[in-house]
Amino acid sequence: MKDDGAIILAILKYLEESMDGERVDHSKINEQxxxxxxxxxxxxxxxxxxxxxxxxxxxxxxxxxxxTQYKFMDPRITLRGIEYLEQNKPSARAYALLKEIRDWIPGM
Structure with missing residues (x-):
């Protein structure tokens, strides 16, 4: 079973990448x-x-x-969704971890 967080990121990433297109291809982010x-x-x-x-x-x-089931009318990512994507990029997570480690070590 896939991690729900990874599924959320996949949906958000696809919607963000689809912003330049006329339509969102729902088949790219459906359950199958x-x-x-x-x-x-x-x-x-x-x-x-x-x-x-x-x-x-x-x-x-x-x-x-x-x-509840959903019908896709005009699916799109919101500003909050873009922020979520940015915060969950591997580089952002690594930075947050390094910053936390730095805070634990006195004198850094």
Whole structure:
């Protein structure tokens, strides 16, 4: 099973890269291409929408389904999503770790 954080980053990265195009190719970031279940995919999208990382999805509630599904209308990354991407780049994480280590060592 893939890490939810890696899935969120993959979706955000694709949406950020798609900003120059006319349309977002949903098949590049659907549950099959990400290798996860439909229910997990919908729940991750829900978290991303609630946290303001993405926008442009319309909720679809179906009888008998315990989670909200989404229809892609005009999916796009938000400024908050771009900040999330920047903060989670490997170089940013390495910098944060080095800064934390420096703070632990007296005299640095």
């Amino acid at each position: 291409s990400l290798g996860i279940s439909h229910s997990r995919y919908c729940r991750i999208l829900s978290m991303m929408l609630e946290d303001g990382l993405i926008t442009g999805l319309t909720p679809v509630n179906l009888p008998g389904v315990t989670y």
